[in-house]
Amino acid sequence: MNSAATGILCIVLGGVVAQWVAWRYRLPAIVLLFALGLAVGPGLGLLHPSASLGPYLQPIVSLAVAIIVFEGGLALDFRELRAAGEGVLRLTALALPINWFLGTMAAHFVGQLGWGPALLFGAITVVTGPTVVLPLLRHTRLQQRTASFLRWEAILNDPVGAILATLVLQILLVTGTAHATQFGDIAGRLLLSIAASAALGILPALLVRALFLRDLMPEILKTPVLLALALSVASVANLIMDGAGLMSATAFGMALANLGVPGLADLRRFKESLVVLVVSALFITLTADLQRDVLGRLSWPILGLTATILFVVRPAAIVVSTLRSNLTTAERLLAAWIAPRGIVAAAVAGVAGLRLQQAGYASASLVTPSVFAVIAATMVLHGFSLRPLARRLKLTLSDEPGIAIVGASPWSTDLADALQQAGARVLLVDTFPGALAGARARGIPVLQAEILSQHGGERFEESPVEYLIAATPDSIYNGLICARMGPELGRERVFQCSPGADGVDRYRGLNRDARGKLLGEADWTVGGIEARHGGGWRFEVALEPDADLPVKTTNDHKALDFALVRGGKSIVIRSGEDVSAFKPLPGDHVIRLTPPQAPG
Incomplete structure (x- = not known):
């Protein structure tokens, strides 16, 4: 024995x-x-x-x-x-x-x-x-x-x-x-x-x-x-x-x-x-x-x-x-x-x-x-x-961290551009060519396909990524994408825009296995982000000089930290479900949604 x-x-x-x-x-x-x-x-x-x-x-x-x-x-x-x-x-x-x-x-x-x-x-x-x-x-x-x-x-x-x-x-x-x-x-x-x-x-x-x-x-x-x-x-x-x-x-x-x-x-x-x-x-x-x-x-x-x-x-x-x-x-x-x-x-x-x-x-x-x-x-x-x-022999894929954003809109295109400036490989995915036109004009790689289809899945695999953000207006569809891609990318690496405070309630909301981690806080809904972006807020890239910089809070006046690119090797995405993981270090590129400058 x-x-x-x-x-x-x-x-x-x-x-x-x-x-x-x-x-x-x-x-x-x-x-x-x-x-x-x-x-x-x-x-x-x-x-x-x-x-x-x-x-x-x-x-x-x-x-x-x-x-x-x-x-x-x-x-x-x-x-x-x-x-x-x-x-x-x-x-x-x-x-x-x-x-x-x-x-x-x-x-x-x-x-x-x-x-x-x-x-x-x-x-x-x-x-x-x-x-x-x-x-x-x-x-x-x-x-x-x-x-x-x-x-x-x-x-x-x-x-x-x-x-x-x-x-x-x-x-x-x-x-x-x-x-x-x-x-x-x-x-x-x-x-x-x-x-x-x-x-x-x-x-x-x-x-x-x-x-x-x-x-x-x-x-x-x-x-x-x-x-x-x-x-x-x-x-x-x-x-x-x-x-x-x-x-x-x-x-x-x-x-x-x-x-x-x-x-x-x-x-x-x-x-x-x-x-x-x-x-x-x-x-x-x-x-x-x-x-x-x-x-x-x-x-x-x-x-x-x-x-x-x-x-x-x-x-x-x-x-x-x-x-x-x-x-x-x-x-x-x-x-x-x-x-x-x-x-x-x-x-x-x-x-x-x-x-x-x-x-x-x-x-x-x-x-x-x-x-x-x-x-x-x-x-x-x-x-x-x-x-x-x-x-x-140059037969490997790029070592830069790759991230896919599903759902093209003015704000998600702006986010993709900021991530690309910070040194990440970005792929913006949508089914409508018109939604991707702005990204193409800014030199952002795009994929026009339904990511859940066999054809779209095969094309998605040709540009492998390690992280994903589902940013369409449909919270259920976002959850479906994250549930599908979670086992392949890792459930801790798939994120979606918040379906609202009620939508993430453990009892009445979407089950964690049926959705991704929250992008930001529970009140960072697609509608809320679109409203800010429509009001002049823009994504910017800041080189983090101070390791003790506190995480920004969510209100109408302070910038919102969405993600950071660390040394061109990894991406950390802000999530209210794991705030402790988001700690900017010296040399990190922090992607922030910043309010418009006050006049005068």
Whole structure:
């Protein structure tokens, strides 16, 4: 009981704490998780997953990875291929076989593996794991097209690499005693597994769409049904061929994302939270399961092989596969370096390497330590270098804080202009072109779209922001926008104009979950702000010289502090629900609504 409690503490609580530390200090979470696994496993000996779970470890890992690739499949929208299609095709269809060939050569000539283990090593390391790439993309604000290249490559190559490794293993196990018919059977099983995986992914998605559109599935069952189907299609596909489950889970997620199935927004939010927990648990579990004798087999040839994979094999494969493509030089350089391996490579290496060793292949015992050396090196080096390299190549979005204001009017346009002068990225959103004309004339970026529509939501994502103010005259609509965008931006970062004192009453007013935080005080209604602005009040930007400057009160004579931009890195918006958070510091740019100067 005590050992089980220790294991749960290390895996669940340790994983969540590592994720929080990574978020708080802007560090790659995967590196902390990997280090924690090494510490509690081979380091301190507190966790022995294979001894505790025995034969159940591998099926649990397989189903957990299926959940991860299913969530990744939900993010693969075919509309992204309009801009990134050629690059995705080259990184998946062309770069993969080149990686396999060069990786095999490197394993044999540099790592001193026999041809059989070298072929297996090359097949395992062709993948770039979504368990590593997707958290890194969340950590780094890459441009949408560049992020699409890495995301699609990781999610599509992962199941293909797993099946390729399984196929290589099957061929190596029958080599020497097999007849031509056996190789034909293996090829037939490969084709069957691909066809079955696609069917197992697409057909349930069509069924789900029909049930959801006809209102034949209660809301409370939608998320459990989709998760159960994802696990089921992965399990059934794995019965046909090991590794095929990843392909069918990915196909299921992709089909749901592109069939227009309603009600996926709630699933996506739940899945993102679930995947964070699953990834944390998997990384700690598999790293902790490493035996000290495996680490002891690390040698100079294996370290040389790792360096060759990082600095020769991957760059050469990307350079060759992207020749005369529409990828820019910066995008090719980033893709040539960023290729972290993850959970799938670790899981396949542990099982396949052991089976090859039992079959009597010389040097098969070096497959697992060689793969884990590549995993560790790529996670650490790529995890810490992705953001600075992307910045150097100018492939990241601006670091200036971004804010969207929904509802264009003379006063909100004036507020947007002041925020822009203070160093913030601003996006003014409205459905009517006439309302945006003044903002366009003043050089303020605008978006003419209904932000709650699919088209408007997609265009809104192209100009990512961290904060939002809903400033339309309709308080209910403002609350709807904040409720929709809150889970994505953070509920503490979505604000709306006050619906009036009665509207924010905890008992009779809008529930906090159905609206944003108040912009200013409860009496700062749209009508009140419009009246002041119509009476000559204007937004101005003041550089804060005094850290002890008191917060302005609301009356007819004193300026109203709306927001401040801090060092070009964050925005603090005044809210009566959290007055203590609004404390101007020296160097802050404070945006104030100031009354007109008295004549004379």
